[in-house]
Amino acid sequence: MGWKEAAEPYLTRMPSVERPTGHVPFKRKLAWTGAVLVLYFFLTNVYLFGVAGGGEDLFGQFRSLLAGGQGTILQVGIGPIVTASIVLQLLGGANLLGLDTSDPRDQALYQGLQKLLVIVMTLLTAIPIVYMGNFLPPSDQIAASLGIGTFGVQSLIFAQVLVGGILILYMDEVISKWGVGSGIGLFIVAGVSQSLVGGLFFWEGEVGNEGVIPTWIDIALGNAGAMPSILSADGIMFLLIDGQILAIITTILIFSVVVYAESVRVEIPLSHARVKGARGRFPVKLIYASVLPMILVRALQANIQFLGRLLRSQLGEAGMPTWLGVYQETQGQLVPVDGLFYYLAPIYQRSDWMWWLGGTAQDPAQIMLRVAIDLFIMIVGGAIFAIFWVETADMGPEATAKQIQNSGMQIPGFRQNVGVIEKVMERYIPQVTVIGGALVGLLAVLANMLGTIGQVSGTGLLLTISIIYKLYEEIAEEQLMEMHPMMREMFQE
Numbered sequence: 001m002g003w004k005e006a007a008e009p010y011l012t013r014m015p016s017v018e019r020p021t022g023h024v025p026f027k028r029k030l031a032w033t034g035a036v037l038v039l040y041f042f043l044t045n046v047y048l049f050g051v052a053g054g055g056e057d058l059f060g061q062f063r064s065l066l067a068g069g070q071g072t073i074l075q076v077g078i079g080p081i082v083t084a085s086i087v088l089q090l091l092g093g094a095n096l097l098g099l100d101t102s103d104p105r106d107q108a109l110y111q112g113l114q115k116l117l118v119i120v121m122t123l124l125t126a127i128p129i130v131y132m133g134n135f136l137p138p139s140d141q142i143a144a145s146l147g148i149g150t151f152g153v154q155s156l157i158f159a160q161v162l163v164g165g166i167l168i169l170y171m172d173e174v175i176s177k178w179g180v181g182s183g184i185g186l187f188i189v190a191g192v193s194q195s196l197v198g199g200l201f202f203w204e205g206e207v208g209n210e211g212v213i214p215t216w217i218d219i220a221l222g223n224a225g226a227m228p229s230i231l232s233a234d235g236i237m238f239l240l241i242d243g244q245i246l247a248i249i250t251t252i253l254i255f256s257v258v259v260y261a262e263s264v265r266v267e268i269p270l271s272h273a274r275v276k277g278a279r280g281r282f283p284v285k286l287i288y289a290s291v292l293p294m295i296l297v298r299a300l301q302a303n304i305q306f307l308g309r310l311l312r313s314q315l316g317e318a319g320m321p322t323w324l325g326v327y328q329e330t331q332g333q334l335v336p337v338d339g340l341f342y343y344l345a346p347i348y349q350r351s352d353w354m355w356w357l358g359g360t361a362q363d364p365a366q367i368m369l370r371v372a373i374d375l376f377i378m379i380v381g382g383a384i385f386a387i388f389w390v391e392t393a394d395m396g397p398e399a400t401a402k403q404i405q406n407s408g409m410q411i412p413g414f415r416q417n418v419g420v421i422e423k424v425m426e427r428y429i430p431q432v433t434v435i436g437g438a439l440v441g442l443l444a445v446l447a448n449m450l451g452t453i454g455q456v457s458g459t460g461l462l463l464t465i466s467i468i469y470k471l472y473e474e475i476a477e478e479q480l481m482e483m484h485p486m487m488r489e490m491f492q493e
Contacts, residue, residue, distance in 0.1 A: 011112025199454020
């Protein structure tokens, strides 16, 4: 008996959101999407009962990418979902699962296995966060008042984190089946949008620490403190960094490049084999695999840093080998400043590499090595995960050729044969997938290095722009099908 036969009774019984049997009206899809988004914002403001307050965010700079909120019910965010996807991508890429997602039986097994892995990853993430280190410190007062001790309060916190991880899994499934787009994409957009709005309007602090609009109001009113002359080199640097001109330029540049890259495509002409005059085009976009594989690369880096900070919390400063990692506290967070975990940490912001501005005390050679490693991981990792994404999402040459054949279309000038169509697709899809994945990785690192509005991570900004662009396309398609019901069947095919 194979593993599929042994696991089928359990995986197929995993609770799931029922798929709609017919067409879901566009207004109802918007209503489901809006309701889940409101629930998401509500849960990110429901704080865990039993936590004493404070604590260190184990995800640190990855928080906007992994969604959720520190110390809330959605503590783990979409991290377990993304980690489970990485495991399935690697197993599927190595053909170790033996599942054909075009087969309804194997598709049900795949979905059940994915849910099981998400729950396992939620457990593996929640256990160290709750029971190790000072990430979610239990309240001694609540432990005494309830008479359950510190371990009892920790177990109570653990149960809440586990429930939050399962909730976000099914919220994602509701949107995927009944709403518009995907839950993961929507939650990332929600988190990044909050940071962008804060980066524009945050009014507390002083120039250099407040939002763009308050910063320029203070500069115009002469409240910028000892501001150097604008015509001097120091004045220009002040406007670029503290005045956030560089952040504005980077944000606009990334937005423009992503929108342009989404519109660049190779269009393969198609014609219907039986209906004369029925023609179409199959677009192969420059960012063919979308920017979602970047989540997988950053999540892998987040898990590596998660391990480093966990080891540091358990071994202590004296017990942690220096070659593995040297940590220091910066703005209430432990960050690596040397060792393996330092070199594997992504470049988060300008101060991580602009040593000439006094942002970091590291040796320039160390900084350049770290930048080179981050570029290598993002460019190569982006290309590799893009390939895995295309194959597992049935977007590869073989799967695409079958879809075109089943829809009754063919490429003019070529025989109506799956093998022939596949060979034509192989000229474009693999190359475009690799180039697009590498390009997105490069853009993400550059955005982090130059800084963006609200200190949003480069990957988060890329994802947000691309997801909104795809949502726009999907909404336009839904509206077209609402106006022309006859086209619905063609779009679904």
